Amino acid sequence: MVSVSFGDVTPPMARLRDAGMRTTTQVCALSDLDAAHEAGVDVVVVRGAEGGGHGRNSMGTLPLLQMVLERSDRPVLAAGGIFNHRGLAAVLAAGAVGAWVGTAFLGCTEAAMSSAERAHLFTAAETAFGRVFDVAQRYPWPHGYGGRALRNRFFAE
Numbered sequence: 001m002v003s004v005s006f007g008d009v010t011p012p013m014a015r016l017r018d019a020g021m022r023t024t025t026q027v028c029a030l031s032d033l034d035a036a037h038e039a040g041v042d043v044v045v046v047r048g049a050e051g052g053g054h055g056r057n058s059m060g061t062l063p064l065l066q067m068v069l070e071r072s073d074r075p076v077l078a079a080g081g082i083f084n085h086r087g088l089a090a091v092l093a094a095g096a097v098g099a100w101v102g103t104a105f106l107g108c109t110e111a112a113m114s115s116a117e118r119a120h121l122f123t124a125a126e127t128a129f130g131r132v133f134d135v136a137q138r139y140p141w142p143h144g145y146g147g148r149a150l151r152n153r154f155f156a157e
């Protein structure tokens, strides 16, 4: 299964479908859900504002999950702030078919980060949502998308 998110997903979804692939996309708002349905995705990932990395800062995982489950006829995975069996149980109880986990996998030794970075990540007090890191690296992300990362001095300054 191939996941394509954060922008106009219709053209890549059509190419993937023609190639016989299953597809999914990360839905961060109800407007993204309409686009996902129109693009013909097989699976919907509901990605709440708690999620690490890129997305929207619009709605938390649980409220968005409930709304999408009422509106979608596709299997739904929940993403954003899920990191252990308790979170998985919560979203399964709500009706998701599974969880889509990002940040927690940074704890794996296979993740491309140093042990010092890993220790810092899992003891950090606060995250921040913004465009700072994209702007600094001159990444032209589509309007409305930012990213959640650790709040650090670079972000503040």
Ligand SMILES: Cc1cc2nc3c(=O)[nH]c(=O)nc-3n(C[C@H](O)[C@H](O)[C@H](O)COP(=O)(O)O)c2cc1C
Binding pocket: 003, 004, 005, 026, 047, 050, 051, 052, 053, 054, 079, 080, 081, 082, 100, 101, 102, 103, 104
């Ligand atoms: C380090 C990192 C890199 C990510 N890279 C991508 C990516 O390349 N493409 C993508 O669609 N989502 C990416 N994500 C977002 C995840 O797919 C997922 O939505 C998010 O991590 C789920 O929330 P969680 O971090 O609270 O588990 C990334 C997340 C993290 C933390």
